[in-house]
Amino acid sequence: MNWQEAVEKTVTGLGYDLVDCERTPAGLVRVYIDKLPEVALAGGLIDVDDCERVTRQLQYLLEVEACPYERLEVSSPGLDRPLKKSADYARFVGEEIEITLRMPFQGRKKYQGVLGAVPAAEAAKLEVEGVAAESAAAETWRIVFNDGKADQALDFALEELREARLVPVVSFKGRGVKPEPAKKPKRAKAESKDDKVDGGPDQ
Secondary structure, X not given: OOHHHHHHHHHHHOOEEEEEEEEOOOOEEEEEEEEOXXXXXXXXXOOHHHHXXXXXXXXXXXXXXXXXXXXXXXXXXXXXXXXXXXXXXXXXXXXXXXXXXXXXXXOEXXXXXXXXXXXXXXXXXXOEOOEOHHHHHHOEEEEEEEOOOXXXXXXXXXHHEEEEEEOOXXXXXXXXXXXXXXXXXXXXXEEOOOEEEEEOOOO
């Protein structure tokens, strides 16, 4: 098990969703966490206490795994959360996203629109050499955008993307939830000499 897999196992074991993790050449380890979908839909947001809890466990993990690092940062993914895996796309169907293709399509690489799943009837017609249509469908998604004249749909596979992110929603109510009027997501930050935790607005 490599260190990224160990981090994911630890984060998910604590009841969080691992959005992304990276280690820079300078020795900075960044870990982005989110609430699980069912908790987020109920209005749950990542705060500094969540980040501190995960930080403590990861400090122990990195020591046990003998993973050298200079600093550890744990934070929420922010309003422009990256979409990395199939589960992320399934979670945010109906939300506005921005994608960047690896290769240009119709002269452009960037598209912004509403994320959708490919309808089952269309997915069944997919012909992918050596791959069952059902398997291909699970990795195929659709973005509906307006080209200035009419709505257009672009189907894509995850391996065709360089990057995908949610389009930030300027709202303090979260995505798809209606919390109590007095309840607002909080921005909190705590930093020590070696490690940093950061809780911010979440989706």
